[in-house]
Amino acid sequence: MKGAKILIESLNRAGVEVMFGYPGGALLPIFDEIYDADIKFILTRHEQGAAHAADGYSRATGKVGVCIATSGPGATNLTTGIANAYMDSIPMVAITGQVKSFLIGNDAFQEVDTTGITRSITKHNYLVKDVKDLSRTVAEAFYVASTGRPGPVLIDIPSDVQMADTEFIWPEVVDMPSYKPTYFADPGQIKKAAKLIAKAKRPVIYAGGGVITSAACLELRKLAERIKAPLTWTLMGIGCFPVTHELSLGMLGMHGTAYANHAIMGSDLIIAVGARFDDRVTGRLDVFAPDAEIIHIDIDPTSISKNVKVDIPIVGDAKNILRELLEQIKKSPDTGEWLKTVKNWKKKYSLKYKDVGKIKPQYVMEQTYESTKGGAIITTEVGQNQMWAAQWYKYAEPRTFISSGGLGTMGFGFPAAMGAKMGCPDKQVIDIAGDGSIQMNIQELATCVANKINVKVFILNNGYLGMVRQWQELFYKKRYSQVCLSSPDFVKLADSYGAAGILVTKKEEVKPAIDKALEIDNTVFVDFHIEPEENVYPMVPVGEAINKIIGGLA
């Protein structure tokens, strides 16, 4: 069997249903096989769109996302999407074509050192130099991408390897002696953690994306309810716990709720689950949670004691560990006083905005929640739109908030929405965008229309690169440097692609426009002209303690 066919057969065995990509010279043998393949193929309009779509598909479904691009520029265009998946631990397999193996290193046409370029942004990568290694490599790639702390894996396949012949053998078992992720933790550590929890007076649970990856949301909720501890989450953890739950503190960190930040700073025990104490979460490190002992549950030992010193590290899968921990906790701590304090903070520092003047982005998010009854998948771009989407929609389920956390990639949300919709066709998928971000991958409108992938894009249009403008306003004396940008008429633009467009300039038009957009059986751009200089609050300036909150009504 030819290498190209072996690849497709291997993808079938790995259970791939859909892939996103773009053809090119070094991939011709593979695309000739894709012509007859049983896998749904989505031709994006840019390779970056393919990588983000595969990423969004993975985040929405939990399955491994697959994207493919040709050698040289195809591969370099994928890299932002690969790095994005890497930073947020998203399982993805990226396939790239490569120049013929005997030309590698000769500056051949469309040649780049793809495995070299992607070495530090993949969990692992492969250059397949012998067709006999191809099926095993694909099996390994899916295994590595989806196990342990997940991440993207790249397979670079020279075009002569795609054409070479060998027998197709699919390895039913992947044997990688040097790769053995830890799933079950040391029981001694769990016992120690249970003891510490029992005597805590002011515990806080701090949950991250790892809870969602490990499908441990139920166990997490049980833990919070059992030990009566308030719970906060990271951007990546949104959806792991219902916003409306009485123990919920919302998101913490730079644009987290003031009460989440006060709670973490005032706690005597932090139980971190699948989170990594990112700098956007901890703020100034030397004053972070000064009285707190820390239990850190994570599958990746490199995440532990990286930024913050941990008292009880527990390495393993969050679901397994939380189950064990629940068994070990015999006595719940007395947190009555603490919960009262937290409740007062929640009341005193509740999220607010002034609903005067032009359309407020917070209002758009609230109305989006009302119209979708909380049942939509929300993707975001990066910047103010992302923070408003994180703060003002009451998420209740995992995998309903899809956002570029670690890398902060503008242009992620739209192709990610496309991928999410492919994975969850029965759900409304809404990209909350800014007028800046949406223009970074706007070409995917053609992909959506051509494939009838009906996603909704709500553009919070303020005529600025809003988050950078906000920083320039607050920290650079309002010297607005290169943040004022013009945009096309988004309604006409949508129309020219065959999508629908709605312009919204008044508050009373917001709700009807949302309802109409959700009803239209097409991809829809809704252009909300919002208050141009609205800021995201609460806010903690970079390098400050996270209870040093500035601005607005918070």
Add this chain to the structure above:
Amino acid sequence: MKHIISVLVENKFGVLARIVGLFSARGYNIASLAVSATLDPKISYMTIVIESQDEKILEQIKKQLNKLINVVTVIDFTKKEHVGRELVLANVKYSIKNKARLGVIFSKYIGKIVYHKDDTAIIEAVGDQSQIKSLLDELNKLGVRELARTGQLAISKKIIRR
């Protein structure tokens, strides 16, 4: 502080680049690096010597090394009993005067002349870090024209489970 780290890795192309990348990405210079296959040709043994400015960063690098898919084992010899050796090859001027002085040097260190012709001698010497250091000081006085060193090799005194 100086750290000697040994890493057992799969003997495949690209593995060395992955390992070195973890150091270079953090602005760490590797003092020496020695790599070769073990008795199992699928596995290579590396000895890496680095001068660490920040123990926390080094701790992170060691964890990251362990996390690499192709890495089997990582051992930091800093607090472990081990034997460390380095081999040096040096090209020195082979004069009558130097011949006598080399005799004196070889009475103190493990070394010999492995090649000589006309006024050229190539010296081979083996020793631990401090021996190599003082040997090089003495050789330097004879005029070293060219020098090649393996960098440290280290092996644990106890058998390490793989």
